[in-house]
Amino acid sequence: MAPLIGIVLGLLALGVVALPFLKRGHPLGGGDALEVLQERRKGIYRDIQVLHNDLNVGQVSQLEYQERLQAYRLQAALLLRDEDRFQELDQRLEEAVLALRQDPRGTLTVGEGPLCPSCGRPAREGLTECPSCGASLHRSLSSS
Amino acid sequence: MAAVGVISLYLALVLAVYALLASLLGRARSSTQVLQSARNAAYLIPGILGLATVVLVAAFLTHDFQFKYVASHSSLDMNPIYTWVAFYAGNEGSLLYVALSLAIFAAIAIVLAPPSLSQSLPYTTAIMMAVLIFFLLVMVTLANPFATLVRPPLNGQGINPLLTHPGMFFHPPMLMSGLIAITVPFSMVMGQMLSGSVGDEWVDQARVWSLVAWAVLGGGLLLGAWWAYTILGWGGFWGWDPIENVALMPWLALTAFVHSIMVQKRRGMFRMWNVVLMNIAFTLALFGVFINRGGPVPSVHSFASSILGWAFLAFLGLSLFFSFGVFFFKYRDLKGMVSLESTLSREAAFLLNNLLLLGVTFVTLWGVVFPLVSQMFQGVTVTVAAPFYNQLNGPILLALLLLMGVGPLLPWRHASGATLWRAVRAPGIAALVVMAVLLVLGVRVPAAVLSFGFCSLVAVSILREWARGVRARHSHGESYPLAFLRLLAANRPRYGGYIVHLSIILLVLGVTGSIFYGVKRDVNLAPGDTVRIKGYTVQFLGARTVDWRDRTEYFNDMLVTLPTGKDVQVTAWRAFYPDQNIGTTRAAIRSTPLEDLYIVTSESLGNGRVVFRILVNPLVWWMWLAGLVFIVGTLIALWPQREVELAFAPSGQGMTPAPAGMDPWPRS
Numbered sequence: 158m159a160p161l162i163g164i165v166l167g168l169l170a171l172g173v174v175a176l177p178f179l180k181r182g183h184p185l186g187g188g189d190a191l192e193v194l195q196e197r198r199k200g201i202y203r204d205i206q207v208l209h210n211d212l213n214v215g216q217v218s219q220l221e222y223q224e225r226l227q228a229y230r231l232q233a234a235l236l237l238r239d240e241d242r243f244q245e246l247d248q249r250l251e252e253a254v255l256a257l258r259q260d261p262r263g264t265l266t267v268g269e270g271p272l273c274p275s276c277g278r279p280a281r282e283g284l285t286e287c288p289s290c291g292a293s294l295h296r297s298l299s300s301s
Numbered sequence: 302m303a304a305v306g307v308i309s310l311y312l313a314l315v316l317a318v319y320a321l322l323a324s325l326l327g328r329a330r331s332s333t334q335v336l337q338s339a340r341n342a343a344y345l346i347p348g349i350l351g352l353a354t355v356v357l358v359a360a361f362l363t364h365d366f367q368f369k370y371v372a373s374h375s376s377l378d379m380n381p382i383y384t385w386v387a388f389y390a391g392n393e394g395s396l397l398y399v400a401l402s403l404a405i406f407a408a409i410a411i412v413l414a415p416p417s418l419s420q421s422l423p424y425t426t427a428i429m430m431a432v433l434i435f436f437l438l439v440m441v442t443l444a445n446p447f448a449t450l451v452r453p454p455l456n457g458q459g460i461n462p463l464l465t466h467p468g469m470f471f472h473p474p475m476l477m478s479g480l481i482a483i484t485v486p487f488s489m490v491m492g493q494m495l496s497g498s499v500g501d502e503w504v505d506q507a508r509v510w511s512l513v514a515w516a517v518l519g520g521g522l523l524l525g526a527w528w529a530y531t532i533l534g535w536g537g538f539w540g541w542d543p544i545e546n547v548a549l550m551p552w553l554a555l556t557a558f559v560h561s562i563m564v565q566k567r568r569g570m571f572r573m574w575n576v577v578l579m580n581i582a583f584t585l586a587l588f589g590v591f592i593n594r595g596g597p598v599p600s601v602h603s604f605a606s607s608i609l610g611w612a613f614l615a616f617l618g619l620s621l622f623f624s625f626g627v628f629f630f631k632y633r634d635l636k637g638m639v640s641l642e643s644t645l646s647r648e649a650a651f652l653l654n655n656l657l658l659l660g661v662t663f664v665t666l667w668g669v670v671f672p673l674v675s676q677m678f679q680g681v682t683v684t685v686a687a688p689f690y691n692q693l694n695g696p697i698l699l700a701l702l703l704l705m706g707v708g709p710l711l712p713w714r715h716a717s718g719a720t721l722w723r724a725v726r727a728p729g730i731a732a733l734v735v736m737a738v739l740l741v742l743g744v745r746v747p748a749a750v751l752s753f754g755f756c757s758l759v760a761v762s763i764l765r766e767w768a769r770g771v772r773a774r775h776s777h778g779e780s781y782p783l784a785f786l787r788l789l790a791a792n793r794p795r796y797g798g799y800i801v802h803l804s805i806i807l808l809v810l811g812v813t814g815s816i817f818y819g820v821k822r823d824v825n826l827a828p829g830d831t832v833r834i835k836g837y838t839v840q841f842l843g844a845r846t847v848d849w850r851d852r853t854e855y856f857n858d859m860l861v862t863l864p865t866g867k868d869v870q871v872t873a874w875r876a877f878y879p880d881q882n883i884g885t886t887r888a889a890i891r892s893t894p895l896e897d898l899y900i901v902t903s904e905s906l907g908n909g910r911v912v913f914r915i916l917v918n919p920l921v922w923w924m925w926l927a928g929l930v931f932i933v934g935t936l937i938a939l940w941p942q943r944e945v946e947l948a949f950a951p952s953g954q955g956m957t958p959a960p961a962g963m964d965p966w967p968r969s
Contacts, residue, residue: 159304166312166352170345174319177337192416200505203942210791214770221713 191243198236205229302356303368306447309353313404314437316342316349321430328423328496336423340411343426346404346433354401357394357446361387366453370394370446376459378851386469387460392594392609393446395477399590400436402478407433410485410510417502418489425492432484435616443609459851462878462885468528472521476548479518480586483551486510486558487583490576491624494631501565501572507579508562508794509939515555516935522548523928534886534901536821536916538924539812541690543672546665547589553665554582557658563794564651568713571652572635573628578655580624585662587617592669643715650708657701664693691816699751702809705802706732706758709766727765732758752813756806763799789937797938804934807927814896814920821916827909835917836864837898844911852878857902857911861891873913875902897921 208225211217217225273287286293320342327335357370361384366372374390389395407429414422440446486507493503525545526538539545558578564571591613641648668685675683710724736754744750767788774784789796824832826841833839842858855875862868871889878885888901899916906912 159302159308162305163308163312166308166349170312170316170342170349173341173345174316174338176341177334180334189416189419193419196415196417206942207792210788213773214766214788215773216766218712 191240191247194236194240194243198233198240201229201233201236205233302360302365303447303449306353306356307441307445309349309356310437310441310445310447313346313349313353313400314434314441316346317430317433317437320346321427321434324423324426324430339423339426343404343411343430344408347401347408350397350401350404353397353447354388357397358384358388364457366455366457367449368446369448369450372450372454372457374457374460376457376851378849379457379460380465383460383465383469386464386473389473389477390460390464393440393444393448395473395594396436396440396444397446398474399477399481400433400440402474403429403433403436403481403484406478406482406485406510410489410506414506415502418493418506420498421489421492421496421503423492424495425488428488428491429484432481432488432620439609439612443612459878459881462852462876462881462883463532465885466528466532468524468531472524472528475517475521475524477521479514479516479521480548480551480589482510482514482517483555483583483586486514487579487624490579491627494576494627494634497634499634501569504562504566508559508566511555511559511562511579511582512935512939515552515559516932516939518548518552518555519931519935520928522552523924523931527925527928530921531888531890532885534888534903534914536819536888536899536901536914536918537815538921541665541668541685541687543669544593546669547585547592550662550665550669551582551585551589553658553662554578554585557655558582560651561655564648568639568648569637570639570641570648572637573632574655576628576632576635580621580628581659581662583624584617584621585666587613587620591617645711645716645718645721647708647711647713650704650711654701654704654708657697657704660697661694661701664697665690695748699748699755702752702755702759702805705805706755706762709799709802710762728758728762731761746817749813749817752809756809759802759806763802766799767796790943793940793942794938797934797936797940800934800937801931802934804927804930807923807930811920811922811924811927814923815918818919819916821914823903823912823914825906825910825912832915834915837917838862839898839900839915841911841913842870844905844909851880852876855902855905857889857913859889859900861898863891871898871900873900873902875905892922894922895919 205226208217208222208229212219212222273289273292320339323335323339323342327333327337327339357368359365360368360371361375362381364371364375364377370391370393371387374394375384375387379387387394389398407426410429411422411426414425418425489503489507489510522545525548529540530536530538558575561571561575561578565575591610594609594613641652643649668690671685672682675681706728707725710721710728712720716724732754735757736750739750739753744753767785770788771781771784774788775781779787820835822832822834826832828841828843831838831840838861840860840862842860845856845858847854847856853876855877857873857875859871859873860868861871869891871891873889874887876885877883886901888899890900891898896917896919899918901914903912903914
């Protein structure tokens with residue numbers, strides 16, 4: 158009886174552990190980056206809520222309230238900017254991939270110029286190296 | 302079925318090793334598949350260890366004495382209700398319990414980890430798994446709960462009678478869970494450092510998990526005090542016993558951490574200090590397990606002494622080397638941009654609070670290790686008793702109490718003398734009035750007067766802030782009860798913390814009252830004899846004896862005339878277990894908010910006469926109430942803040958965050 162239970166448990170464990178390898182994955186962090194930015198922004202909003210409450214119950218002075226509120230606003234605005242950039246880049250990548258599927262011999266370009274195959278950031282036409290990461294821009298998606 | 306238990310342990314071990322290696326490999330290769338596989342392995346372990354637990358508990362219920370552990374810690378006479386207690390009554394079972402707790406905590410921590418920790422989570426998982434592997438390895442090599450006997454006995458040796466108490470259902474498991482739960486925030490801190498991240502993403506999660514460990518450990522300590530008070534029969538609740546101390550020390554270090562982490566969150570300060578505090582807390586937790594399971598120090602709690610001490614000592618050394626090694630190599634990343642602006646500020650108060658808490662911790666640590674040191678260097682074991690701790694820790698704890706009242710009144714960054722005076726004036730006057738009244742009423746012990754005075758200072762400062770907040774909300778149209786509830790909800794960590802401070806005040810009231818104003822008498826009474834003590838008249842009515850297979854129980858009935866003139870009958874119970882040569886007691890306790898009348902049987906003399914110890918302990922009732930308040934406060938502090946939606950609304954001053962669901966209370 159015990160060996161049978163052991164075998165069943167072992168197979169069950171093996172199946173659960175092997176399950177992720179049967180699904181297609183994506184590189185680490187790719188899907189999480191936007192969530193991280195949004196999570197941080199939510200945290201700042203919570204801090205602002207607490208700050209408002211602190212002001213109203215006399216826990217912070219008006220001066221400290223203004224200072225901290227401005228700092229929070231700046232942080233939130235920067236995060237919002239990063240989110241916008243991320244979403245815009247994501248959208249352009251989607252469009253570029255779609256275009257490439259329609260014309261597999263083309264170069265991976267987004268908008269006005271090509272995208273770096275290494276870091277994914279846009280680069281101007283005519284450059285041989287990516288200004289962001291220094292990788293070679295000669296490699297097209299179809300040859301990689 | 303023992304084989305199923307053994308298989309479960311080995312399978313859990315294999316899964317933990319896999320989870321550790323796959324976490325590191327997945328992180329190194331940035332493979333979500335490998336990382337998810339590692340997480341799946343970690344999620345499976347609680348189920349596998351849960352199965353092992355079920356097997357062991359079932360063996361106790363069916364009196365399967367083929368299990369060596371069951372034969373050693375239970376018998377046919379054992380009340381089945383104590384099966385759960387017997388499960389962790391010895392080393393083997395308690396190690397299984399600790400491993401199960403850690404596996405559950407680790408799985409929950411991984412599931413709840415926010416996306417911002419995705420870079421450090423693999424390291425965090427690996428460290429939690431490394432600790433789990435240690436406990437599993439100890440079980441499969443040195444203390445297997447599923448070891449079997451070739452010739453099973455017809456009856457087992459029985460459970461330690463001191464453990465047959467309701468408090469034992471929660472006190473030991475809460476202590477063990479609390480100690481091992483410190484692994485989670487420790488792993489988060491270490492994981493963040495190993496990931497190379499210099500941010501403070503870990504702060505919120507580490508705070509929550511520290512609070513969980515701190516609350517569970519604190520609850521376990523208080524339940525232990527209740528157990529000692531009712532069953533050990535000496536009339537006290539805290540004896541500075543080494544096993545009590547080793548659970549108290551990590552709790553004190555965690556108390557420092559949960560305060561200090563707030564400074565990091567608010568001001569970005571104390572980043573290195575917080576890592577050091579967490580390392581200290583984790584090291585002390587492992588030290589607690591080492592003393593508890595290894596048993597090098599004699600204690601009333603030493604139910605499970607063994608040679609395991611060396612294994613735990615080695616692991617303690619390894620973890621110390623690892624944690625401070627990581628700190629040494631990474632501490633440059635932790636340097637903050639903000640420094641202390643003034644010694645008269647909230648930050649400085651937090652720092653002083655930390656130093657005082659660590660002061661109590663190290664005094665206690667010295668008291669615990671001194672017998673070992675004296676044995677090592679002088680060949681003589683010197684016992685460190687309560688007066689040592691009381692004399693050294695007493696003044697520090699009083700200073701902490703004062704700081705608990707003054708600290709929250711100080712503004713962040715810097716305060717002027719005038720600001721401080723305005724903040725402290727009302728609570729300070731209240732404290733002085735209380736102390737004056739106490740002196741007039743005849744309370745002359747300086748420590749007691751200061752203690753009660755500081756308690757009133759803390760209470761008034763908290764109640765005043767609540768009153769101010771409620772009034773402000775009420776002026777915007779909220780009813781008083783609603784205003785109070787919304788005030789608590791608006792900043793749960795702070796107001797939950799204040800409720801915990803109130804529970805500490807209740808605890809201090811009980812401790813101060815019973816230490817300084819407790820009355821104790823040992824009396825030798827024959828049936829019909831009467832004794833008077835502090836307004837109570839106690840008449841011994843007679844003894845009844847009941848014989849059981851494993852024990853003889855003695856019921857000593859007393860008629861007590863209360864100071865109010867009312868008569869009540871109470872019974873002091875005592876039992877003797879001849880096979881184990883152990884006696885156990887249940888005190889007769891008549892408890893009121895003012896004081897406890899506590900009667901315990903010391904010895905039955907055989908000629909009908911019985912020796913009793915009778916105590917009147919003032920204010921002890923408030924200590925047990927403190928436990929409930931402590932739980933409520935911690936739950937509020939832990940409860941997540943309301944979720945905000947991500948949206949921006951225009952305002953006259955540019956971009957103004959206006960999260961939906963935000964407090965609708967009008968802004969001033």
